[in-house]
Amino acid sequence: MATGLDVGTMNILSSEQDGSETVFIQQRNSFVEIEYSDMAEQMLSRSDVLHIRKDDQVYVVGDDALSFANIFNKETRRPMQQGILSSDEQSAIPMMKLIIEQVVGDPEYPGERLYFSSPADPMDSDLSTLYHQKTLESFLLDIGYDAEPINEGMAVIYSELADNSFTGLGISFGAGMTNVCLSYYAVPVMKFSVARGGDWVDEQASQATGTPVDKVTTIKEDDFNLDFETDIGGVEGALSIYYENLLDYVIEMLVQEVDQEDVEENLDVPVVVTGGTASPDGFERLFRDHVEDAGIPFDISSVTHADEPLYSVTRGALVAARSDEDERESDEQQREAETAEATED
Numbered sequence: 001m002a003t004g005l006d007v008g009t010m011n012i013l014s015s016e017q018d019g020s021e022t023v024f025i026q027q028r029n030s031f032v033e034i035e036y037s038d039m040a041e042q043m044l045s046r047s048d049v050l051h052i053r054k055d056d057q058v059y060v061v062g063d064d065a066l067s068f069a070n071i072f073n074k075e076t077r078r079p080m081q082q083g084i085l086s087s088d089e090q091s092a093i094p095m096m097k098l099i100i101e102q103v104v105g106d107p108e109y110p111g112e113r114l115y116f117s118s119p120a121d122p123m124d125s126d127l128s129t130l131y132h133q134k135t136l137e138s139f140l141l142d143i144g145y146d147a148e149p150i151n152e153g154m155a156v157i158y159s160e161l162a163d164n165s166f167t168g169l170g171i172s173f174g175a176g177m178t179n180v181c182l183s184y185y186a187v188p189v190m191k192f193s194v195a196r197g198g199d200w201v202d203e204q205a206s207q208a209t210g211t212p213v214d215k216v217t218t219i220k221e222d223d224f225n226l227d228f229e230t231d232i233g234g235v236e237g238a239l240s241i242y243y244e245n246l247l248d249y250v251i252e253m254l255v256q257e258v259d260q261e262d263v264e265e266n267l268d269v270p271v272v273v274t275g276g277t278a279s280p281d282g283f284e285r286l287f288r289d290h291v292e293d294a295g296i297p298f299d300i301s302s303v304t305h306a307d308e309p310l311y312s313v314t315r316g317a318l319v320a321a322r323s324d325e326d327e328r329e330s331d332e333q334q335r336e337a338e339t340a341e342a343t344e345d
């Protein structure tokens with residue numbers, strides 16, 4: 001058995017293979033702090049709500065945080081911001097630890113292989129991903145996994161571009177970040193992130209229209225699409241403007257990075273867009289139109305959209321973990337065969 005794990009600013013998802021099926025476990029990367037009371041006690045005891053009690057406070061963690069926040073009239077908080085552990089949130093580490101323990105469960109045997117996604121250092125901010133990455137690694141080690149980070153963009157290549165010899169450009173449009181990776185026969189030749197994603201779109205549209213940010217997120221996730229010209233003035237109009245702005249920004253960074261890294265100009269590669277922010281209808285077409293106009297110095301053969309954008313990264317991490325485990329097994333078999341041969345001699 002091997003495990004894949006996508007640690008995202010909004011969603012944490014594990015994956016494992018069970019016969020021909022991949023099994024996913026998902027939690028929101030969010031929590032709410034409420035005061036301990038009889039009502040809280042009753043609600044907590046009725047179900048398998050993920051929570052920690054600390055003196056007279058209770059932290060409800062993961063998917064249930066939002067409903068508890070609504071009932072107790074509190075705000076949810078997020079352990080991660082812009083793709084990495086939040087430095088503003090004192091409780092980030094214990095909350096993330098609890099969510100991760102819940103989604104990955106115990107390893108099937110000590111040292112089970114697990115790959116977890118980690119973002120590339122962002123081009124447009126001073127944030128470093130090292131502390132985040134090392135902290136996650138130590139959580140997973142404590143649980144008993146043999147954990148290894150995988151770049152989020154590379155995970156997209158593993159899950160979506162296997163049929164193209166793991167060659168192409170993978171882009172994960174998440175909540176806190178956008179991660180980009182160009183891979184040539186499974187070798188990453190360029191990877192970077194930008195510290196903007198769905199959260200940025202929501203915050204901008206909220207500020208522009210004076211609408212609370214949670215409301216904007218709900219409108220965006222419910223029935224917003226990029227296929228039509230929406231009326232300027234409303235939340236949907238603002239969302240369209242900032243969506244387009246995000247795409248242009250990512251493409252501009254891509255052009256800059258291709259230039260800096262001296263990427264081979266004779267390439268002709270497919271692009272796959274994925275991540276929750278790539279979900280609205282019309283996203284793929286909008287990206288295709290904008291990238292065509294951008295003057296990228298190599299050819300793009302196609303732009304496609306992942307079938308299940310929320311699962312791409314965890315699926316790719318699972319592909320990496322399984323292939324690693326297969327390699328270890330065959331190494332071991334070879335060693336055993338050699339030992340047997342030596343004993344016979």
Ligand SMILES: Nc1ncnc2c1ncn2[C@@H]1O[C@H](COP(=O)(O)OP(=O)(O)OP(=O)(O)O)[C@@H](O)[C@H]1O
Pocket residue numbers: 007008009010011012082083084172173174175176177178197198199217220221222275276277278279280309310
């Ligand atoms: N149907 C939808 N339409 C538009 N946006 C959506 C939809 N579903 C989810 N999103 C947005 O996608 C984002 C979450 O996507 P995803 O789970 O890929 O991010 P993440 O991996 O948690 O974050 P990151 O990779 O940046 O750390 C959020 O901004 C969310 O609002």
Ligand SMILES: [Mg+2]
Pocket residue numbers: 006007008009152172173174175275313
């Ligand atoms: Mg992500």
